[in-house]
């Protein structure tokens with residue numbers, strides 16, 4: 001093999017690319033992982049790291065649960081890695097309609113073997129005394145948890161290197177050729193398979209794959225240890241698309257192991273950059289305070305925004321490029337990229353190896369965005 005030749009090149013060392021690279025190296029491929037910056041420096045460093053069983057559709061729930069079980073194995077075999085906290089999720093219902101939906105959620109998750117308890121208002125307040133009085137109830141999902149994603153990505157890359165894989169940090173891929181990538185310094189690297197896991201960078205490398213940014217704001221408080229035990233999420237939280245420049249906000253508050261509270265979240269489309277929008281940030285803080293009034297007395301020390309890499313139908317894009325032979329995609333995970341990174345890695349590694357997967361990944365194939373007449377297999 002030429003020195004610049006690998007079996008697989010993975011572009012992007014975010015949580016998705018790092019998971020794929022490690023899984024492929026474990027499968028026996030010689031993997032080179034390339035990142036324009038450093039592992040976990042993209043949107044992986046800007047999100048909440050909530051490992052959550054979302055169930056807006058059956059398909060979404062199956063993907064989440066498949067991945068969450070892989071996360072459980074990973075975190076059990078890597079104790080102490082990535083600031084893991086088994087805090088669970090407390091979904092909060094503010095009205096009777098949400099309470100009904102909360103009860104359905106508890107049944108649905110439990111039926112799938114993911115333990116969830118429906119709660120009335122009193123039980124909710126006993127679990128989290130900081131919640132405001134008068135809430136209707138909710139669901140406690142004890143198997144959900146929280147990690148600090150950039151630390152996990154970093155750890156995965158170290159593991160990759162220990163197993164003989166290579167990291168090329170600070171190297172931007174300018175173009176993808178046939179069986180090769182061209183770095184911005186003009187250098188070419190060759191591989192049989194090229195996995196594009198470049199987050200928001202996918203749109204530059206493969207303009208035909210319509211990944212776009214869905215902006216979200218977060219803020220973090222000073223340290224208040226012992227004041228919150230669960231990740232608190234409003235029942236009106238969802239990944240639903242938002243129209244043009246509209247703003248979708250739902251309270252989402254995470255206790256960090258440091259005692260800080262991480263406050264989110266919102267969704268905005270068609271935003272040019274990650275500059276803080278005071279109106280959006282204000283709406284996020286208001287929504288959080290509406291559930292947890294003590295926030296009014298707490299100090300927020302930092303705020304930022306990140307772009308969730310989203311696909312047109314809200315599902316991740318995992319699998320072979322429809323017409324570029326040897327090019328594979330692991331992209332468009334929107335607000336669930338941390339949760340579903342493990343499942344993505346398994347699906348992709350199975351596809352590359354030509355193996356059967358325990359999860360049906362048909363719904364995530366890139367070919368769904370291309371009418372058959374436009375598909376040109378090489």
Ligand SMILES: Cc1cc2nc3c(=O)[nH]c(=O)nc-3n(C[C@H](O)[C@H](O)[C@H](O)COP(=O)(O)OP(=O)(O)OC[C@H]3O[C@@H](n4cnc5c(N)ncnc54)[C@H](O)[C@@H]3O)c2cc1C
Nearest residue numbers: 012014016036042043044047050173199201216337338339
């Ligand atoms: C506010 C917010 C809250 C979120 N909360 C959660 C949550 O609680 N749970 C959850 O599961 N998900 C959450 N997410 C979503 C999650 O963070 C993303 O889906 C996930 O991090 C995407 O990972 P990635 O590896 O695809 O992208 P990235 O982390 O962006 O990684 C892509 C990498 O590719 C590199 N790259 C790009 N272009 C090139 C190029 N040309 N050459 C070389 N390298 C390149 C970049 O440097 C980057 O490191 C949240 C996101 C936001 C914004």
